[in-house]
Amino acid sequence: MKILDEFKAFAMRGNVVDMAVGVIIGGAFGKIVSSVVADIIMPPIGLLVGGVNFTELKWELKEAVLDATTNEVVTPAVTLNYGNFFQVVFDFLIVAIAVFMFVKLINNMNKKKEEAPAPAAPPAPSKEEVLLTEIRDLLKEKK
Numbered sequence: 076m077k078i079l080d081e082f083k084a085f086a087m088r089g090n091v092v093d094m095a096v097g098v099i100i101g102g103a104f105g106k107i108v109s110s111v112v113a114d115i116i117m118p119p120i121g122l123l124v125g126g127v128n129f130t131e132l133k134w135e136l137k138e139a140v141l142d143a144t145t146n147e148v149v150t151p152a153v154t155l156n157y158g159n160f161f162q163v164v165f166d167f168l169i170v171a172i173a174v175f176m177f178v179k180l181i182n183n184m185n186k187k188k189e190e191a192p193a194p195a196a197p198p199a200p201s202k203e204e205v206l207l208t209e210i211r212d213l214l215k216e217k218k
Contacts, residue, residue: 112162133156133158135152137153
């Protein structure tokens with residue numbers, strides 16, 4: 076029972092729950108970014124470089140082996156899919172930029188909180204207050 080209680084206390088701490096929420100939202104955000112890159116950013120880039128679809132770029136190391144009679148693939152081709160690599164790199168760069176901008180925004184918000192004016196220090200006592208304090212102290216000494 077003690078181990079179960081310890082695990083429950085660990086799993087319900089704020090940091091673990093926050094991290095789980097962050098991972099779930101991060102996964103969903105990754106899908107959004109992948110869609111933005113694949114469906115919005117890469118087509119114009121492909122058009123600029125001559126209508127190339129980056130995900131289809133590959134270097135064929137060994138051709139596919141076809142059956143001579145049925146023309147079916149017996150052994151698939153061995154390819155180096157560098158276009159998919161480019162796509163993933165673009166995805167990563169966009170996610171990294173988005174996370175950087177988000178962290179920068181959070182840091183700017185925290186700076187504004189820190190720069191908020193601190194409560195004013197109490198004003199220095201006036202001359203009359205200092206004089207009255209001295210008189211009080213002298214009267215206490217005489218007693």
